Amino acid sequence: MNELHLETSPYLLQHANNPVHWKAWNENSLAKAKSANKLILISIGYSACHWCHVMEHESFENDEVAAVMNAHFINIKIDREERPDIDSVYMKAVQVMTGHGGWPMNVVALPDGRPIWGGTYFRKNDWINSLEKLQELYTQNPETILDYAEKLHEGLQSLSIVPINNAENHFDFEILETLLAKWQKSFDWEFGGMARAPKFMMPTNYEFLLRYGYQTNNKKLLEFVDLTLTKMAYGGLFDTINGGFSRYSVDMKWHVPHFEKMLYDNGQLVSLYVNAYKLSKNKLYKEVIEKTLNFVEKEWLTSEGSFYSALDADSLNPENHLEEGAFYVWTKKELETLLKEDFELFSIVFNINDFGFWEHNNYVLIQNQSLETIAKQQNIALETLEQKKKSWEKLLYTEREKRSKPRLDDKCLTSWNAIMLKGFVEAFKALGNRNYLEIGLQNAQFIVKNLWNAEGNLFRTYKNGKATINGYLEDYTHVIDAFITLYEATLDENWLQNAKQLTDYCFDFFYDDNAQFFSFTSKKDSELITPHFEVEDNVIPAANSVMSDNLFRLSIYFNNSYYETICQQMVQNIVPTIDYPSAYSNWLNVLLNFSEQNKELAICGTNALDYLEKINQNYLPNIIIAGATKETKLPFLENRFSEKETLFYLCQNKTCDIPSNDFIAISKQITNLL
Numbered sequence: 001m002n003e004l005h006l007e008t009s010p011y012l013l014q015h016a017n018n019p020v021h022w023k024a025w026n027e028n029s030l031a032k033a034k035s036a037n038k039l040i041l042i043s044i045g046y047s048a049c050h051w052c053h054v055m056e057h058e059s060f061e062n063d064e065v066a067a068v069m070n071a072h073f074i075n076i077k078i079d080r081e082e083r084p085d086i087d088s089v090y091m092k093a094v095q096v097m098t099g100h101g102g103w104p105m106n107v108v109a110l111p112d113g114r115p116i117w118g119g120t121y122f123r124k125n126d127w128i129n130s131l132e133k134l135q136e137l138y139t140q141n142p143e144t145i146l147d148y149a150e151k152l153h154e155g156l157q158s159l160s161i162v163p164i165n166n167a168e169n170h171f172d173f174e175i176l177e178t179l180l181a182k183w184q185k186s187f188d189w190e191f192g193g194m195a196r197a198p199k200f201m202m203p204t205n206y207e208f209l210l211r212y213g214y215q216t217n218n219k220k221l222l223e224f225v226d227l228t229l230t231k232m233a234y235g236g237l238f239d240t241i242n243g244g245f246s247r248y249s250v251d252m253k254w255h256v257p258h259f260e261k262m263l264y265d266n267g268q269l270v271s272l273y274v275n276a277y278k279l280s281k282n283k284l285y286k287e288v289i290e291k292t293l294n295f296v297e298k299e300w301l302t303s304e305g306s307f308y309s310a311l312d313a314d315s316l317n318p319e320n321h322l323e324e325g326a327f328y329v330w331t332k333k334e335l336e337t338l339l340k341e342d343f344e345l346f347s348i349v350f351n352i353n354d355f356g357f358w359e360h361n362n363y364v365l366i367q368n369q370s371l372e373t374i375a376k377q378q379n380i381a382l383e384t385l386e387q388k389k390k391s392w393e394k395l396l397y398t399e400r401e402k403r404s405k406p407r408l409d410d411k412c413l414t415s416w417n418a419i420m421l422k423g424f425v426e427a428f429k430a431l432g433n434r435n436y437l438e439i440g441l442q443n444a445q446f447i448v449k450n451l452w453n454a455e456g457n458l459f460r461t462y463k464n465g466k467a468t469i470n471g472y473l474e475d476y477t478h479v480i481d482a483f484i485t486l487y488e489a490t491l492d493e494n495w496l497q498n499a500k501q502l503t504d505y506c507f508d509f510f511y512d513d514n515a516q517f518f519s520f521t522s523k524k525d526s527e528l529i530t531p532h533f534e535v536e537d538n539v540i541p542a543a544n545s546v547m548s549d550n551l552f553r554l555s556i557y558f559n560n561s562y563y564e565t566i567c568q569q570m571v572q573n574i575v576p577t578i579d580y581p582s583a584y585s586n587w588l589n590v591l592l593n594f595s596e597q598n599k600e601l602a603i604c605g606t607n608a609l610d611y612l613e614k615i616n617q618n619y620l621p622n623i624i625i626a627g628a629t630k631e632t633k634l635p636f637l638e639n640r641f642s643e644k645e646t647l648f649y650l651c652q653n654k655t656c657d658i659p660s661n662d663f664i665a666i667s668k669q670i671t672n673l674l
Contacts, residue, residue: 019066048260192228236364243291270423278619316404603627605646
């Protein structure tokens with residue numbers, strides 16, 4: 001065993017028996033590199049990563065490769081999900097050096113940690129040759145390497161700087177039309193999403209496009225979002241048999257996924273489909289929400305109330321070999337045997353034909369027509385076809401459960417848990433299923449009890465009853481967001497107070513007055529080779545954009561002008577730098593908060609919760625909702641409660657209309673604001 005057997009990360013433990021002398025990233029490992037004057041080989045991946053497993057099998061389990069690595073390098077293996085800070089810094093370096101990035105990510109650095117070379121997946125011989133040449137260069141011509149490292153390091157430091165915009169606060173909303181015109185050139189009007197492969201879901205993009213389409217009454221934009229969500233739900237990307245989305249599809253039609261399922265994807269997609277359902281009442285969206293949450297509850301919810309992180313892409317095939325997607329695919333013969341006389345109709349619905357074929361006689365189930373269309377074509381009742389689809393899925397689920405399941409990543413990550421918690425609570429708001437709220441509350445209480453310590457900081461990970469690794473900004477921002485969402489569903493002000501307490505902690509330990517953004521890592525943690533201010537929205541939105549949105553909402557609840565000022569400054573700094581709107585869509589969502597369409601609604605009275613539940617069923621992205629069922633000291637609601645009647649206060653720019661007790665009138669008003 002190497003030193004990784006001391007770790008708790010499933011990904012690191014997978015490498016504990018490699019002949020490579022792997023170490024974890026810690027002070028001892030870094031000190032050893034300096035004392036031995038050896039290059040550091042940093043290899044970064046995650047447990048559900050297919051190509052990480054391939055490279056491990058081809059290279060890291062190989063004695064010849066291990067001999068080269070052990071002789072010349074201090075070898076450090078990192079789980080990117082545990083250490084997103086390290087991953088982000090070295091990913092920037094790889095992207096600068098090669099023009100692209102991904103996982104596995106492999107970087108060679110000087111003993112002080114500055115990178116000199118890197119890439120992603122390497123075949124065995126290429127890997128050995130590259131390492132031997134690097135070691136030779138380091139030994140025989142170190143000045144060349146040192147010079148390159150210094151120039152690269154300077155470049156990386158400059159990338160972390162966002163120009164400060166000290167102009168008077170004035171948001172130009174016309175920029176949204178300019179950015180959208182550029183963005184639309186990339187839209188795929190056949191299958192939705194962007195016109196390229198591989199295809200990632202990017203939930204934050206569609207949250208913004210849905211909101212902007214709604215607030216500007218842009219029917220074409222709303223059609224595009226509907227097309228995208230429908231095709232995603234139809235595709236093999238979505239597991240129609242047991243719910244849940246895979247990470248991305250390798251093709252243009254959302255068909256063949258990279259089969260790993262990640263908690264953060266599913267949490268965000270539930271929230272997205274909830275909002276789309278609120279606006280459209282599309283039955284397909286409701287089906288996606290319910291199936292996905294059922295999957296999460298069944299496969300990832302723990303007895304303590306936390307959520308596991310992921311399911312692997314690989315599982316054992318009938319020959320007992322690990323194979324990508326083996327758990328999810330079907331042969332035509334299997335389906336004919338299981339479905340009998342229903343096979344022909346099933347094959348029309350799920351394309352057991354050229355459209356649905358993948359490889360090696362395997363099919364990945366995919367729809368390309370609605371059930372309504374198929375029912376008309378086949379001259380059968382829609383209700384009959386819907387029932388058949390349910391029975392087919394139940395039958396295939398039972399059969400599939402006999403197979404070897406994908407490996408589970410059973411660590412708990414704070415930010416991902418918060419994202420999933422928000423998904424459950426948002427689903428409760430839309431659908432009224434109290435089980436969703438109970439699961440959300442259970443998870444929130446788990447976070448408070450196990451991941452938030454007496455000194456005020458959050459931890460990043462939890463496994464085997466122990467919380468480890470000091471939390472990153474990402475953890476705080478998503479927990480704050482989830483707690484605000486809980487307040488919006490329950491009117492329990494404890495969740496708002498918790499959110500505020502965590503926000504104030506972030507100002508103490510993450511905020512940088514000079515940069516005017518929050519650092520990704522706490523001031524309590526050791527510095528990396530370059531500071532990291534996460535501002536670009538990716539599959540998970542940037543921690544700073546999430547914090548900006550949190551500050552906007554909390555500034556209203558607590559009448560906190562400092563929060564509002566910082567939020568405005570962050571948005572003001574970012575907006576002029578935006579070139580590709582898809583990489584800043586959550587910032588654009590925050591920008592919309594400052595439009596004239598944004599208002600606040602306070603519901604005060606003993607029946608406030610009853611009215612809240614009705615209002616929460618509507619899509620109201622431009623309304624911040626608060627309420628109280630008793631007297632409260634919350635600044636936004638203070639002195640507004642009445643025991644005699646429930647009053648509704650519609651407010652904007654710190655000014656409220658005359659309170660009304662007419663729920664029907666206020667409902668019409670807030671849904672017709674646009």
